[in-house]
Amino acid sequence: MDEISRIFLTHTANILCKRTGETIMSTMNISLLTDLYELTMMQGYFKSxxxxxxxxxxxxxxxxxxxxxxxxxxxxxxxxxxxxxxFSAEDIAYLEGLHIFDADFLDYLSTxxxxxxxxxxxxxxxxxxxxxxxxxxxxxxxxxxxxxxxxxxxxxxCLIATKASRVVYAAQGDGIMEFGLRRAQGPDAGVYGARAAMIGGCIGTSNVLAGQLFDVPVKGTHAHSWIMSFPDEYTAFKTYADLYPNACCLLVDTYDTLKSGVPNAIRVFTEMRDSGLEMKNYGIRLDSGDLAYLSKKARRMLDAAGFTDAYISASSDLDEYLIDSLKAQGCRITSWGVGTNLITSKDCxxxxxxxxxxxxxxxxxxxxxxxxxxxxxxxxxxxxxxxxxxxxxxxxxxxxxxxxxxxxxxxxxxxxxxxxxxxxxxxxxxxxxxxxxxxxxxxxxxxxxxxxxxxxxxxxxxxxxxxxxxxxxxxxxxxxxxxxxxxxxxxxxxxxxxxxxxxxxxxx
Amino acid sequence: MDEISRIFLTHTANILCKRTGETIMSTMNISLLTDLYELTMMQGYFKSxxxxxxxxxxxxxxxxxxxxxxxxxxxxxxxxxxxxxxFSAEDIAYLEGLHIFDADFLDYLSTxxxxxxxxxxxxxxxxxxxxxxxxxxxxxxxxxxxxxxxxxxxxxxCLIATKASRVVYAAQGDGIMEFGLRRAQGPDAGVYGARAAMIGGCIGTSNVLAGQLFDVPVKGTHAHSWIMSFPDEYTAFKTYADLYPNACCLLVDTYDTLKSGVPNAIRVFTEMRDSGLEMKNYGIRLDSGDLAYLSKKARRMLDAAGFTDAYISASSDLDEYLIDSLKAQGCRITSWGVGTNLITSKDCxxxxxxxxxxxxxxxxxxxxxxxxxxxxxxxxxxxxxxxxxxxxxxxxxxxxxxxxxxxxxxxxxxxxxxxxxxxxxxxxxxxxxxxxxxxxxxxxxxxxxxxxxxxxxxxxxxxxxxxxxxxxxxxxxxxxxxxxxxxxxxxxxxxxxxxxxxxxxxxx
Structure with missing residues (x-):
């Protein structure tokens, strides 16, 4: 079999692996993902x-x-x-070029x-x-x-699964979403970190590739850029609600959470309700400011408008200690998006x-x-x-x-x-x-x-x-x-x- | 073109990319490496x-x-x-299965x-x-x-390159080796972390895959397991020195650095010298204990035996602050292997x-x-x-x-x-x-x-x-x-x- 055919067949096998649900690692050859000293020691054992x-x-x-x-x-x-x-022929050629390894050892490695x-x-x-x-x-x-x-x-x-289990524990039954891909230490750290976070008890991840590879729930709504790209916050909310009436989570802190965000959200929720829509799975997301204070104020505003079942979710540099503290202060958040501190296990x-x-x-x-x-x-x-x-x-x-x-x-x-x-x-x-x-x-x-x-x-x-x-x-x-x-x-x-x-x- | 041919062609292109020196990322489809909300917002823009x-x-x-x-x-x-x-057909099918995206938007994504x-x-x-x-x-x-x-x-x-530059700065001209793969946050974090560490000024990495992908120097000698696998430390050192006389770095802390490791290293160096070998690029590695104290003691022992050009390298939870402190204490280390704290940028x-x-x-x-x-x-x-x-x-x-x-x-x-x-x-x-x-x-x-x-x-x-x-x-x-x-x-x-x-x- 010539070299190109061999690579093709290997890759076909890998593609088929992937298509039947195995993970992305199948498509990359990580046999050289090793410290050089493992190979110098191997050759040492081989020779001695x-x-x-x-x-x-x-x-x-x-x-x-x-x-x-x-x-x-x-x-x-x-x-x-x-x-x-x-070890592929390319791997062997690379190792040969280091001028550390002898032909007999490289022959051994090739099989x-x-x-x-x-x-x-x-x-x-x-x-x-x-x-x-x-x-x-x-x-x-x-x-x-x-x-x-x-x-x-x-x-x-192990690191990320453990961290996730701690965050989940702090949340006392509230759902924890893994939101950290952008702060992960590279693509794999995002993908396998999301996998580990799910194992540790998260209810979903924002990471679509992790969703595809591991068949786990993916979630997410919109960013500040969505809000900013419209002439005003109300129009942004309204457009979003029209598009996603059954998963309508409005991000309320782009301009001013209590003066602008929550009132605009309530205005849109009211219009949804008035249009005869069955209101379910809707709420707001806080992403800055004092989450305990803002969640209590927002809860009162939502309740006063009759939206007692609108949830309040939060993100913003959360970890198990902050969630624990916010819970102790009677915050009204019941859903949490945890990013940087979870995906990097920041304190450790x-x-x-x-x-x-x-x-x-x-x-x-x-x-x-x-x-x-x-x-x-x-x-x-x-x-x-x-x-x-x-x-x-x-x-x-x-x-x-x-x-x-x-x-x-x-x-x-x-x-x-x-x-x-x-x-x-x-x-x-x-x-x-x-x-x-x-x-x-x-x-x-x-x-x-x-x-x-x-x-x-x-x-x-x-x-x-x-x-x-x-x-x-x-x-x-x-x-x-x-x-x-x-x-x-x-x-x-x-x-x-x-x-x-x-x-x-x-x-x- | 049928689906299988299309995938084959895509992968051929990717293989060719890799074979001409591009990086591992070429071989994986990371188009879905995104937060779900990017896609929900995209559909929102598409519709509105x-x-x-x-x-x-x-x-x-x-x-x-x-x-x-x-x-x-x-x-x-x-x-x-x-x-x-x-987006591959498989990606589109996955997104379709989420029941969030409409056919017209998925059509748009497919091209x-x-x-x-x-x-x-x-x-x-x-x-x-x-x-x-x-x-x-x-x-x-x-x-x-x-x-x-x-x-x-x-x-x-950016994170790892910056950290590396700080560690290199602390070392005041000594070489810094990137040794962190085993503690990296997944394979990519090791591979791209090594890349970034080289950019930041490291002189080499232990990571063989990074060496292959980015054409950067790879280095490494042996671990404690090498020493432990032989009947005694001297035999382990001697065997290693016979195999790698031109890159002979002996790890001296498996049993007792000053009572066993350094004396055995000196015995082996002496035999090498007595055999008429030109002594170059040889030395010891400290991997535990008080590195300032041990390096000063080891330096004196090596010098007394006439091995004034034997280098002393060190590893063991190093970072820029510890290297700076060891330097200030007059340690005799001139080569540093930095792992966990660099590859994860542990303090940040x-x-x-x-x-x-x-x-x-x-x-x-x-x-x-x-x-x-x-x-x-x-x-x-x-x-x-x-x-x-x-x-x-x-x-x-x-x-x-x-x-x-x-x-x-x-x-x-x-x-x-x-x-x-x-x-x-x-x-x-x-x-x-x-x-x-x-x-x-x-x-x-x-x-x-x-x-x-x-x-x-x-x-x-x-x-x-x-x-x-x-x-x-x-x-x-x-x-x-x-x-x-x-x-x-x-x-x-x-x-x-x-x-x-x-x-x-x-x-x-």
Whole structure:
């Protein structure tokens, strides 16, 4: 097959992917979306050793925004990345031109496919620090290569899904619209950020491409430019209402919210009502000024004119803290458009996930645990091939604690379970048999390079996430200074870690 | 032509674009990368009025990170977006399914092409608040549609280019490597963020895809996993040095920087030297701990072993403030890898650019100025079809001030020029003829829908940016509390604005 035909076929496949509902990433080759050092290390492994199977964990150390939890998101895009991971002739030519890589290694890359296993915590799940969200078990060259893209994808979507869940929590049942595309850090950040925001509980997005790609609700009405392009505000409102009588949200702050915007909106609503139109799904949007004050005043004006069912929506540099504060002040807003602060997670714009070697398989198939020391104790990793169990209080179905154990450990719910804090080991808790249930969080996603997992739709993941958040007590969801969830280590894992640390410190 | 052929042809064109060096965005259809309200407004204009030509300005209000300037970036991607802007049959079908848009409007969209003019400040230019970075003069439906994507692209790249220039400034001539892909807000944020970081002055990026797409230097060596995958640190270093003797940077903090990492690095360097190798481009990387202390200690150890030309590089949550502080403490680091804080512009993760209607053309071809009021004075826009002149102090070739004027105004450098502060109008400055020069900043990019501008390469833009930054006094580049550059309005523009404001306030 000649080169052009090959590209055509690849692209046809990609187009078909896209047309059957997969995402935009399908149409771009992101195999080179990696740090150069992954490739220099790969060549190093290629030249210097056998391609042993290893275990890498992707985990994070701190909840974003000093919150009590995070939301797992981005797995579907990781799956697409792994499935499409191959180096085109153009990629190989580029790498050759760097004069770092030898022909034998580039030959190997040209037929590269991922052949390993991947386990992951499904999207929408509530997660906590130090838990492997993704576990890769693969020959070291493959496991090393996928580090950067996995981190880029998962770090971003976990961050935004978590932020969205916080904003949704603050809104106490009001709908949150994701409005941030224009302030996103590039097109992908807008598109996948909208996806993650939906997972975190938003009711819709302004981003049309995200709507198309992920089959999520898109919403929006008009901007100040609409108002300004007409001779006066009334004409702009009236024209809009004639065009969209069933989704008539009027932006009232272009000239003066209370003196001009709201009176003109009421005039148009009155004309709509007088014309015999059934008034539904209509209201105003505030986009500047003091939203608590303006919403109360506008509410009174709308009510006085008989438009008690007109909603008041608001946008303007909102985040979870401001919504919480406006709610506390009795604002009359019931619908919120959140842009910049959500799509960038402004107070905490990075998730900080890392990808660390945890074990290397020996010739007998045993996993030899590996650990990274650090001057900074919290940066010491958990060694070994691990899994995670979530422990629920049986009656309330709320999360009691998570337990990280070795993958081959088993637990019996019909027995008491003693868990302890891995930092302060004297803190023991005995869970009586019958009072708790356990669930393993990691599920198989790839087996021997084949995908064995089907991603739910984004709206299904959103439902999962809602149910997951219901398994947290409010103490953990609290926006400021929440209760820190217990993430404990099994006895066996704790002993392994302690022994490795002793060994290492003896060696120095 | 049937649908499949049409898609094939489109994609062939895109592939060819990519293969001739254009960027990844060429291969994705981002025409639906827009807020829904752009489309609802477009249909509104379509249904309710003639498609008058209008002027929209894209500008920002505050310099990122409370700095004294910003760097223009992202224009090349805006150009690609505009060139490729068309709605596929699939896009139209998606929009139809939303049940918001009528058949006549969708017909119009299906043959949509941008037919207007665009002016822009070239990439790499130093810019200041309230200056139109992009000016779109087009029929209102077209000018409205392109708002969101222009903002997404320009906001992101200006932000990161500006941040990079600050980090580079703090490093006082040391090289800054962009290392942030894994913490970027999605793949694009990594790729275009790397592009912007190069424009802002970085010497290279770890991001291989960015290297391929933009022909910029890529760099990187190894991670902790490389060290941990070998039986001991010395073997890991030795293996690496054998493989990459001419780019041997050893990461020394996996176990203990001063007790293990640096001694093992010195052992390997000694073996390299003893083997007769010409030692060049070698050194160590610190990635945790107190970088000032460790670098001084490591420097002494390296020097004592005769490796005075071994460099010390560092990474670990760096930004311009920390680099500045480490420099002030006499650290011995001369090469810096900056990740999270640069690629997300962590202390200020959004640029805040907006896109505002400035004028509408009447039937006689005159531009009627438009203004947006606000309770917040600084949010009041500058009306009219404008341009920007940069005024330099002739001898020093440093920026004295910028002057926003109406597009048809002319200025004569052989006469004195009086400029004044638009907020505090009593603040006048008279520039004597012969002591200043002027340069218009906006250049034509599209004329009647045709691109009339050729983007320089990223490395050329980087050179432009370096020269641009040289036109600022240090007082404006200072990281904290810099001098605020004067951005004045011409007499004519000031009068127009004042009159419009009077008119509007009379109407209410």
């Amino acid at each position: 050793r056998t391609n042993e199977t290893v275990v890498f964990d992707m985990f994070y150390r701190h909840n974003p925004s000093d919150g009590g939890y995070a939301i797992a998101a981005g797995l579907e895009q990781v799956i697409e990345y792994i499935k499409n991971l191959r 590269f496919r991922f052949s390993g296993d991947i386990y992951a915590i499904p999207e929408g799940t509530v997660v906590f620090p130090r838990e492997p969200l993704i576990k890769v078990i693969a020959p070291i060259m493959e496991a090393q290569l996928v580090e950067t893209a996995i981190l880029t994808i998962i770090n971003h979507q 714009p990075s998730f900080g996930g890392v990808y660390k070697l945890a074990a290397i398989q020996d010739e007998n198939g045993n996993f030899l645990p590996k650990i990274k020391l650090s001057d900074n104790t919290e940066k010491i990793t958990n060694p070994g091939n691990k899994t995670i169990y979530r422990i629920y209080e049986k009656d309330a179905h709320k999360v009691k604690a998570d337990l990280i154990s070795l993958a081959d450990e088993t637990f019996d719910e019909s027995e008491d379970l003693v868990i302890f804090d891995p930092a302060e080991t004297w803190k023991h808790t005995r869970l009586k048999a019958g009072t708790y249930t356990m669930r393993e969080l990691l599920v198989p996603v790839f087996k021997n390079g084949e995908c064995v997992y089907t991603s739910p739709s984004v709206m299904e993941i959103r439902d999962i996430c809602t149910r997951e958040l219901d398994t947290l007590w409010d103490e953990t969801r609290r926006l400021v200074n929440p209760h820190e969830m217990y993430v404990d280590l099994s006895d066996k894992l704790y002993e392994m870690k302690k022994n490795l640390l002793s060994e290492m410190s003896r060696d120095m | 009025r003639t498609n008058e030509t209008v002027v929209f300005d894209m500008f920002y209000r505050h310099n990122p990170s409370d700095g004294g300037y910003a760097i223009a970036a992202g224009l090349e991607q805006v150009i690609e977006y505009i060139k490729n802007l068309r 949509f092409r941008f037919s207007g003019d665009i002016y822009a400040i070239p990439e790499g230019t130093v810019v200041f608040p309230r200056e139109p970075l992009i000016k779109v003069i087009a029929p209102i439906m077209e000018a409205q549609l392109v708002e969101t994507a222009i903002l997404t692209i320009i906001n992101h790249q 993760p959004s640029f805040g650019g907006v896109y505002k209607l400035a004028a509408i053309q009447d039937e006689n071809g005159n531009f009627l100025p438009k203004i947006k009021l606000s309770d917040n004075t600084e949010k009041i826009t500058n009306p009219g079809n404008k341009t920007i002149y940069r005024i330099y102090e002739k001898d020093a070739h440093k920026v004295k001030a910028d002057l926003i004027s109406l597009a048809d105004e002319t200025f004569d450098e052989s006469e004195d020029l009086v400029i004044f502060d638009p907020a505090e109008t009593w603040k006048h400055t008279r520039l004597k003829a012969g002591t200043y020069t002027m340069r218009e900043l906006l250049v034509p990019v599209f004329k009647n829908g045709e691109c009339v501008y050729t983007s320089p390469s990223v490395m050329e833009i980087r050179d432009i940016c370096t020269r641009e930054l040289d036109t600022l006094w240090d007082e404006t580049r200072r990281l904290v509390n810099p001098h605020e550059m004067y951005v004045d309005l011409s007499d004519k523009l000031y009068e127009m604005k004042k009159n419009l404001l009077s008119e509007m306030s009379r109407d209410m």
